[in-house]
Amino acid sequence: MKNNQAELLEQLMEVGFVLVETNLYLDTHPDDERALRLHNTFSQKYKELECIYEAQYGPLKFTSMSVLPWQYVDEPWPWDVDFGKCRC
Structure with a gap:
């Protein structure tokens, strides 16, 4: 896997984490406009x-x-990526 591809996957996972956390917070604080804007x-x-x-x-x-x-059958699947090996 190319470094740029691994970096994009990592960014997607980081942003996805923020979305899960803000979603959970908004479940209990639905009127928090700042959290909604962040989400x-x-x-x-x-x-x-x-x-x-x-x-x-x-x-x-x-x-x-x-x-x-x-295309997905020819490439490593996102969960098969070893991010430790992608970085120089």
């Missing part, structure tokens, strides 16, 4: 990163697969 900002960032990743490396989810041949 919406990171939600947009996630969509942008996902779009960049999929344009360069193929689909991340089954809902993104619309082109044959299926």
